[in-house]
Amino acid sequence: MSSNKKYFFQALGPLLALVFWFFIDLDKNNHQVSLMAGVAIWMVVWWFSEAVNLAVTALVPVLMLPVLGISDCKTVSQQYTDSIVFLFIGGFMLAFAIEKWHLHKRIALKILSVVGTKPSTILFGVMISTYLISNWISNTATTMMLFGAVFALVHETREYIEKNSGKFAAALLLGLAFSATIGGMATPVGTPPNMYFFKAYKEAFPLANDLNFLKWSAIGYPISLTFLALTFFVLNFYFIRKKVELKIHKEFFQDAYKKLGKFSWEEKWVFAIFISCILMWFTRADIDFGSFKFKGWNHIFVVPKYVDDAFVAILAALVLFLVPSKANKGESLLIWDDAKKLRYDIILMFGSGFALAYGFEVTGLSHWLAESLTVLKGVSPVLIILGICIIVTIISEFASNIASIQLAIPVMIALQKDLDVPPLLLMMPATFAASLGFMLPVATAANTIVFGTKEIHIKDMLRVGIVLDIIGILLITCLCYLYLG
Numbered sequence: 085m086s087s088n089k090k091y092f093f094q095a096l097g098p099l100l101a102l103v104f105w106f107f108i109d110l111d112k113n114n115h116q117v118s119l120m121a122g123v124a125i126w127m128v129v130w131w132f133s134e135a136v137n138l139a140v141t142a143l144v145p146v147l148m149l150p151v152l153g154i155s156d157c158k159t160v161s162q163q164y165t166d167s168i169v170f171l172f173i174g175g176f177m178l179a180f181a182i183e184k185w186h187l188h189k190r191i192a193l194k195i196l197s198v199v200g201t202k203p204s205t206i207l208f209g210v211m212i213s214t215y216l217i218s219n220w221i222s223n224t225a226t227t228m229m230l231f232g233a234v235f236a237l238v239h240e241t242r243e244y245i246e247k248n249s250g251k252f253a254a255a256l257l258l259g260l261a262f263s264a265t266i267g268g269m270a271t272p273v274g275t276p277p278n279m280y281f282f283k284a285y286k287e288a289f290p291l292a293n294d295l296n297f298l299k300w301s302a303i304g305y306p307i308s309l310t311f312l313a314l315t316f317f318v319l320n321f322y323f324i325r326k327k328v329e330l331k332i333h334k335e336f337f338q339d340a341y342k343k344l345g346k347f348s349w350e351e352k353w354v355f356a357i358f359i360s361c362i363l364m365w366f367t368r369a370d371i372d373f374g375s376f377k378f379k380g381w382n383h384i385f386v387v388p389k390y391v392d393d394a395f396v397a398i399l400a401a402l403v404l405f406l407v408p409s410k411a412n413k414g415e416s417l418l419i420w421d422d423a424k425k426l427r428y429d430i431i432l433m434f435g436s437g438f439a440l441a442y443g444f445e446v447t448g449l450s451h452w453l454a455e456s457l458t459v460l461k462g463v464s465p466v467l468i469i470l471g472i473c474i475i476v477t478i479i480s481e482f483a484s485n486i487a488s489i490q491l492a493i494p495v496m497i498a499l500q501k502d503l504d505v506p507p508l509l510l511m512m513p514a515t516f517a518a519s520l521g522f523m524l525p526v527a528t529a530a531n532t533i534v535f536g537t538k539e540i541h542i543k544d545m546l547r548v549g550i551v552l553d554i555i556g557i558l559l560i561t562c563l564c565y566l567y568l569g
Contacts, residue, residue, distance in 0.1 A: 093135035101126040105152075111452055119152045120447040124440065124491070131487045138487070139429035142436035149443055163442050164435025167394040168283045172222070172434060173426065174397025175273060178358060179225035180422045181404045185350040187358075188217065188229040193344065196237075197337035203328045204320050206241070207255050210234055211263040215312050218267025219274050220362055223519075224427070226264040227530040234260045235537065244332045253539040255323035258548065261530040262315050265485075265519050269308040272300045273365060273393060276430065277489035280437055281515040288497045289507055296369050297393075300512075303567045307516060307560060314555050322548055349410045350417055357407075361400040365393055430486070437490030444494035453495045461503060466565045468503070469513045472496070473557045476517040481527050481553075489518040506568060513564040520556040523549030 104110075104122030111117040123144065130141040146164075150157045182188050192213045199209035210230075218226040238253045245252055268275030272282050278300070285295055347355075368391070369380040382388040404418040444450040460468050472492075480488040496510040503510075521527025523546050525535035534540060 090133075090135045093129060093133035096133075097126040097129035097135070100129060101148075111448065114448050116152075116154060116447040117449045117452050120154060120443045120449040123148050123152070123443060124449070127436070127440065128491070137429065139432045142429075142432035145436055145439035145443060149439065154443055154447055160439050160442070163438040164432070166283060166434070166438055167392055168279045169394075169431055169434050171273065171279055171392075171394040171397045172276065172431065174394065174399075174401040175221055176225055176426055177401035177404060177418060177423060178361065178397070179221045179229060180425060181354045181418050182217075182221075182358065183229045184418070184422060185348065185354050186344070187351050187354055189233050190341070190344055190347075190351065191217065192230060192233050193337055193341040197341050201332045201336055203245075203252055203255075203324045206237075207259050207320060207324060208316055210237070210256050211259045211312060211316055214260050214263040215267035215270075215308070218264045219270045220358075221274075223261075223264040223268045223275055224430075224529040224533075226267065227261055227533050230260060230264075231533060238539065241332060245328060247327075247329070250539065251323040252328045253537075254541070254544060255319050255328075257534040257537060257539055258323075258545065259316070259319055261528070261534045262319075262522060262552065263312060264530045265521070265528055266308050266312050266315060269311070269516055269519050270301060270304040271365075272297055272304075273397075274304075275519055276434065276486040277515050277518040278304075280434065280486060280489055281493060281511060283438070284441060284493045284497070285507065285511060292507070295508065297366055303512070303563065304516075306567075307563050310563075311556055311559055314559070315552055318548060318551055318555070322544070353407050353417055354404070357400050357403055361396055364396045364399075368393065368396060433486050437486060440490055441494045450494040450498035451501075453498060460499075465505060465509060466561060468505075469509065469565055470557070470561045472510060472514050473517040473520075473560050476514050477520040477553055477557055480518050480521040481524050485518045485521060485528060489515055492518065509564070509568045512568060513560050516560045516564070517557065520553050520560075522552040522556075 101122035104118050104125060108118055108121075109115060110121060126148075127141055127144050130136050130144075131138065146157065146160055149155045149160045192210070195213040196206060196209040199205040199212075214226060214230055217229065221229075234256055238256055241252070265275070268278065272278045282295070282300075285292070364381070367378070367380055368382050369388075370377060380388070382391045385391050401418075405416050405420075407417045409415050409417055444453075460471070476488055476492050479491065492514045493511060496514050497507065500507045500510050519528075521531065525531050525542070525545065527549075531545075535542075535545070
């Protein structure tokens with residue numbers, strides 16, 4: 085972005101906010117609705133344009149909500165320290181350990197050694213390995229972990245491709261980014277929007293007991309696995325089919341895997357902690373199977389509800405800092421220098437979303453927005469879901485996925501009360517749709533990472549991305565309606 089354009093958007097955000105504060109009265113009986121709308125518009129302009137860093141935009145509620153008399157600074161600040169933030173921190177610590185001890189390369193090469201050496205099967209191997217890791221770690225962290233291995237794979241195979249090596253490189257890199265995003269849909273901890281949704285849902289509907297890790301996965305896996313398969317076919321058709329031929333011996337990946345040698349002490353421990361963390365997430369709370377009820381391990385504590393998924397993530401991180409390393413004498417599997425890579429900008433983004441949602445609720449803006457959407461009353465639920473998915477997807481192409489869901493969830497909560505439909509029927513499709521950003525490099529951090537290699541043409545990303553966005557919208561609409569309707 086040029087300097088003049090950047091300065092324009094930097095000024096546009098607060099100027100539009102001033103217009104709402106002084107010249108627009110959305111609710112004549114409650115001016116705070118307009119005040120909060122101004123703050124939201126300000127943040128939307130800065131989020132969409134990225135005229136300032138996303139983390140800087142995240143500080144706006146701390147400054148403006150107290151100034152406008154919406155809430156005191158202490159209460160607003162508390163929104164930035166929710167337990168979900170620690171779930172994110174613990175997840176990234178686990179990702180750092182997996183990357184540090186090269187466990188990601190072992191996993192990827194093992195899968196690639198099984199799927200074969202054809203271009204299409206290599207693409208599938210990259211995508212399925214990325215997908216499986218991204219089920220448990222954010223798409224950004226997964227892409228960062230596997231990027232080195234996939235980019236090395238691009239260079240190692242380039243000399244064995246007679247023509248269109250650029251198309252093969254683009255297919256692998258986009259396969260990496262897209263499958264990391266799709267993998268995050270499968271579980272509540274796979275991507276920040278899912279975690280944000282869980283927190284917002286439990287706050288809005290504290291008496292509801294219809295959402296847990298297993299229920300999300302029961303719909304998340306069918307959607308994400310189907311979407312992964314369709315994405316593979318789209319990428320394979322567009323980049324590889326009858327265009328790329330790879331001359332490589334059958335044992336190429338087996339040999340590369342053998343060079344890694346045996347599992348090191350550190351790899352064994354990281355893998356054990358990783359698996360234990362997954363199992364603890366799945367079994368923490370009670371699971372009702374109908375004929376019998378599985379009792380979660382959180383009942384060993386005095387107050388079971390006090391122990392949530394963030395507890396598991398932080399416990400895993402703590403163990404990583406305690407287990408000694410044999411390769412690095414005097415150090416643990418993780419040391420604090422490793423943790424310095426933590427994305428504090430994303431943590432602030434989380435907090436700003438909670439602060440924004442809090443502002444929407446206390447000022448009544450969410451209810452005002454819902455009343456404006458009551459025209460949907462009487463419309464088929466499937467059309468309501470379709471409309472929600474389209475709107476959130478469009479937003480997610482220009483804003484981060486967490487920003488998209490932060491804007492959508494407060495509206496969905498208020499809208500549900502007016503339409504009298506199950507809250508999950510609106511909120512889960514919106515959350516899934518927040519991950520649909522495949523057209524533009526700025527849509528997700530994963531897209532940005534792979535686009536930075538200069539191996540991908542923007543026209544290719546646009547053409548493939550719009551097809552995937554449409555497929556994702558239709559898939560989410562159909563499966564959510566069938567499962568939740």
